[in-house]
Amino acid sequence: MKRLLLVAAGVCALAIPAQAFPDKPIELVVPFSPGGGSDVSARIFAGCLEDKLPVKVLVKNITGARGKIAEVEVRDARPDGTKLLWAHQGMDMAKPTGRSDYNYTAFAPVASSVVMNYGIFSGKGSGIDSVETLTEKVKANPGEVTVGTALNGFSHFAVLDFMDAAGLSVDELKTIPMSGDKTRIVATIQGNLTLVPTAVGAAAPYVDSGDIVSVAVLSDKRDPRLKDAETAEEQGVDATFAMYFTTFAPKNTPQDRIDILADAWMEAAKDPACVAKLSKQSMTVDAARGEELDQDLAKRYDRIVTLTNKFNLKSD
Incomplete structure (x- = not known):
């Protein structure tokens, strides 16, 4: 009888479909105070995602240590795709200069979206x-x-x-x-x-x-x-240094969840209404994901390392 109950329980478990993702609000962590460029860009873009996902994307500001407290919280969070980081290249300036022991490679990139001139x-x-x-x-x-x-x-x-x-x-x-x-x-x-x-x-x-x-x-x-x-x-001066906002997930977030999020991010970035809202804040869109995003992140980081070395910015 006990064996029959166990088998029945197993059959029932197999019959229960896996929960769809996302099934609860997503937290988008901004490492700076409300009202600044990082916060404004995140809130506009979170609004652009409202009809692209079945759940809300909620912006949460976590300040301190020039962004590190927020970065570490997301880096060490459960890798289920429900807690994400909204970060620009400032995060990558800490490692070459000696303020941190990690850079963007400590995370799983989801997509880049907003650019602030x-x-x-x-x-x-x-x-x-x-x-x-x-x-x-x-x-x-x-x-x-x-x-x-x-x-x-x-x-x-x-x-x-x-x-x-x-x-x-x-x-x-x-x-x-x-x-x-x-x-x-x-x-x-x-x-x-x-x-x-x-x-x-x-x-x-x-x-x-x-x-x-x-x-x-x-x-x-x-x-x-x-x-x-x-x-x-x-x-006549070849200098371009815009602020690129990229969304990151914890490192071991399943790829299928990264893909679902990236799909929504890319769709929102192509929405004319979203582009118009960003434009009013001197922000544009440069959306990328996957291999293209990996190449962009590597190129930006290489420039940061080059400048660090050229101008001797490494702290003792």
């Missing part, structure tokens, strides 16, 4: 409004032109990439450690900084008001929010 801006009284006038000012007054950056963070690498392409040395500009787009913008408006590297969307209202001036947009095409602002490439 970045640029170099100056105070209105600086007399700098182009790569040419910046170069002239720097060469005439070595060490007097100041730029605020989060050392070894995204803004720092963006400036170094631009300087490298423009033929400017670190000895010719004075770098001031300063985190936060708004903090750097205010300092530039007040005349305490000459240059501010920042997201185009963050700078645009102050460009409109005349408080700061665009020097160069670091993308391959002009930003729709600042249509008159020339790119570095238009000015």
Whole structure:
């Protein structure tokens, strides 16, 4: 009798279909505070996913340690596809510079989607409004032109990439450690900084008001929010350093779940309504998954390593 019950139980277990994925809300972890570019881009894109998945994608902000607390939480989470990380290249700047022992390879990439254009801006009284006038000012007054950056963070690498392409040395500009787009913008408006590297969307209202001036947009095409602002490439400088947001899952997440998520991410990225919402924030779409995404991530990381080595950013 006992044997018959066990067999019956086994048959019943086989008859129960596997649960469909996803069957509960997905948590999208943003490693920075609400209101910033990472948070805004994640929330817009999560909204774009509403009709692409049978469950909601909920944005959760986890701050601290320049993103590391959030990164580690997702990295070490149960690999079931329900907890994901929304990260840009800033995560990959920590390992080469010695702030971390991991990079993007510690995760399973799902898809890239949103791109936030970045640029170099100056105070209105600086007399700098182009790569040419910046170069002239720097060469005439070595060490007097100041730029605020989060050392070894995204803004720092963006400036170094631009300087490298423009033929400017670190000895010719004075770098001031300063985190936060708004903090750097205010300092530039007040005349305490000459240059501010920042997201185009963050700078645009102050460009409109005349408080700061665009020097160069670091993308391959002009930003729709600042249509008159020339790119570095238009000015003869091969510098592109946009902020690419990629969604990552824990390393051993089953491939079928990665594929389901990637399908939804790619569909949302191609939705004209989603593209329009992002455009209002100076954000565009550059969707990639699978092998294409792997190649993109490797290429961006290689550039970070090259800049780290060239400018001796590795901490002891």
